[in-house]
Amino acid sequence: MKLALIQMRVEPGAVEANLARAEMWMRDAAASGAEVVLLPEALPFGWMDPSARLLAEEIPNGKHARRLVELATELQISVCAGLVERSGQTVFNAAVFVSPNGEVLLHHRKIHELGIAHDCYGLGDRLAVVDTDCGRIGLMICADGFAPGQVISRTLALMGAQIILSPCAWAVPPDYDHNATPYGKLWIENYGAVAREYGVWIAGCSNVGPIRSGPWAGHKCIGCSLVIGPDGKVKACGDYGEKAEEVMVVDVACDAGRRTSAE
Numbered sequence: 001m002k003l004a005l006i007q008m009r010v011e012p013g014a015v016e017a018n019l020a021r022a023e024m025w026m027r028d029a030a031a032s033g034a035e036v037v038l039l040p041e042a043l044p045f046g047w048m049d050p051s052a053r054l055l056a057e058e059i060p061n062g063k064h065a066r067r068l069v070e071l072a073t074e075l076q077i078s079v080c081a082g083l084v085e086r087s088g089q090t091v092f093n094a095a096v097f098v099s100p101n102g103e104v105l106l107h108h109r110k111i112h113e114l115g116i117a118h119d120c121y122g123l124g125d126r127l128a129v130v131d132t133d134c135g136r137i138g139l140m141i142c143a144d145g146f147a148p149g150q151v152i153s154r155t156l157a158l159m160g161a162q163i164i165l166s167p168c169a170w171a172v173p174p175d176y177d178h179n180a181t182p183y184g185k186l187w188i189e190n191y192g193a194v195a196r197e198y199g200v201w202i203a204g205c206s207n208v209g210p211i212r213s214g215p216w217a218g219h220k221c222i223g224c225s226l227v228i229g230p231d232g233k234v235k236a237c238g239d240y241g242e243k244a245e246e247v248m249v250v251d252v253a254c255d256a257g258r259r260t261s262a263e
Contacts, residue, residue, distance in 0.1 A: 001134040003163075003203060004034035005248040007225045007238045010169075010207040013051040015044045019067055022081070029247050030075040036134055040167050040207035040221075041082035041142050042093060047169035047221075048120050048214040056086040059094055060104040073102040078134065082141060082167030085109070090122040095141050095167050097130065105130040108139040112147035116215040127155055135162040135254035142168040145204065146190045153191070157198035162254040164194075170206035171219040178240050184224045188234060196232025201252050203227045208244050227252075 006025045010018050022039055029037050044064050045052040059065045064083055072079040078099055085094035093113060097106035109124025129138045138161030144152040145166055156164050172183060191202040204226050211219045225238035227250045236250045 001036060001252045001254070002034045003227070003250050003252045004029035004032065004037045005203060005205040005225045005227065005236070005238065005250070006037055006039050007205060007223045007244065007246050007248065008040065008207060009209045009243070009245050010040060010043060010046045010221070011209060012046040012049045012212045015051070015055060015064075018044055019064065023071060025247055026071055026075060026077070026079070029249065030077050032247070032249055034077060034249055036078040036080065038165050038167065038203055038205040039079070039081035040205055041095070041169040042084050043082050043167070045084050046207070046209070046211065048117050048211065048216065050213050052084040052091055052120070056084040056091045058087065059083060059085045059096060059107055062086070065096060065104065068096065069098055069102045069104065072098040072100055076100045078132065080139065080165045080167065091120065092124065093117070093121040093141060095139055097137055097139055097165065099132065105132065106137065106139045108141060110141040110144060111152060112144045114143055120214070127152065127159065129156060129159045129161045136160050138164040140164060140166045142166060142170070142204070146186060150190055150194050153194045153202065154198070157194060157200050161200055163201045163203070163252060166202070166204040168204045168206040168225070169221050170224055171211055171216060171221045174218050174220065183222060183240055184226060184237065187226050188228070191226065191228040192232040195228045195230055199230040201227070201229060201254070203250070206238070208242055210242065
């Protein structure tokens with residue numbers, strides 16, 4: 001399976017521009033032979049952007065989700081992306097996995113949201129996996145990956161996931177020195193432990209660009225999107241930087257006989 005991580009710029013609050021940019025990159029990835037594309041967290045709005053409180057849409061019938069469904073169907077690819085979902089009076093940091101025939105196979109609401117975002121988003125309360133032609137897929141979002149004891153990714157692995165996909169928004173403060181402290185240790189450690197123990201692939205795709213609102217105003221999302229293989233080792237890592245847009249295409253091979261619990 002060819003998995004494409006689309007490390008794209010997400011402009012805070014610029015819904016149409018963000019969706020148009022995602023479509024452009026998705027078309028490029030599909031033309032390169034990608035069978036599954038992974039997009040960042042809170043794609044239409046950017047993480048914690050206040051515009052989502054008014055403009056978030058339902059899943060699967062809102063226009064943002066429908067646009068992904070239409071593109072998956074047209075391009076005949078599977079699409080995993082972070083969305084912001086309105087359900088009644090609550091807004092959730094959510095994600096979907098859409099099949100090439102346009103079916104929303106997975107719909108996840110972030111569980112281990114950072115405390116600074118609790119005023120923005122409600123919290124999810126369930127996990128799921130789904131069998132596809134590419135293997136059994138599990139879905140989480142960003143900080144779900146470092147929940148205490150990696151409980152979320154471990155649970156997905158125990159449910160039989162062979163590939164865990166994670167839309168992300170990895171951010172650093174304005175004065176962060178990447179040369180002194182290369183970004184990514186947290187994710188490599190948390191992804192690597194679970195990948196190695198359970199024999200699964202884990203992929204996290206972050207956006208690039210600024211955060212302009214909330215407690216982290218002035219921070220910047222910096223990419224470094226990551227794929228960890230079943231041996232716990234890094235198979236691909238995106239570039240670092242506020243402008244480091246790129247598409248990473250990685251060959252992922254699932255082991256049908258992999259273990260479903262740690263040995």
